[in-house]
Amino acid sequence: MLILRCPNCGIDADETELAPGGEAHLRRVGPEASDDAFEGYLFHRENPRGVHFERWRHAAGCGKWFHAARCTQTLEVFGTYSAQVTDPPQDIRDAITARRPGWRWRDIE
């Protein structure tokens, strides 16, 4: 059972109250991008065993989107944060580093 604290309303929401939104921090390329880069944006996703960043929506609650950083192996949640950022904030990175020294995700570390 996964429980994430929605940063918009502060509620500890059960997974079944949430709707998954896939990988976080995708950046659209283009319109002048190469076909390879655009294919990467559309289809190529991380599938890590360990630290991962995701988008979630508090669908049956306040209805708002947010980001979550968690471990896919242990289901440990490092933290949740605003949807209105393009990279994980420093306090989230620090929380991950405290638990998983030397972690890396895409080009973020």
Add this chain to the structure above:
Amino acid sequence: MSDPVTALGGMTADSFADIAEQPPRGMVLLRGDLSSAPVQRAAAEVAGVTVPAPNRFEGEMPALCWMAPDELLLLCDYDEAAAKVAALAEALQGVHHLALDVSDARAVFRVTGLDAREALAKLTPADMSPAAVPPGTFRRTRMAQVPAAIRALDDTAFEILCFRSVAQYMADLLISAAIPGSEVGYWQT
């Protein structure tokens, strides 16, 4: 003018908690920047109650319920809703907002009794303990398969708001969760 009718004609059921569909309820949705003074002032003025903190409501009736960081739900008498919308539009002229009469969108049930909290706890993943859901709580969550909001009027009286289209489903859920003999006795001895 036709008379407003509720989804289930005011159904009632006596289980270990009493379940009663409520008469037509006025509901006005207000979206806007809840941290801005004009929106706060307009909401409080038109509703006649203060703006609630997150996951809370203020006033039994009329009431303001906190739906989201940018959304309040005003509860009032059914035939007052249109006037409330007009009053909000007047008070918020020039301020970015949305005020809408959504009275017919939802169904309201009242679940009362010493074990009402336990019947609800069977249906939602939300922590329904008295500490987590004290009187004054407005908790949007899921009840079985559908979204719903739980309004804790006091420790033995709760209102359930759900979409009208799932009113029958909600009634069946509540009745089955409160079937006599299925009391859990976790909070109530």
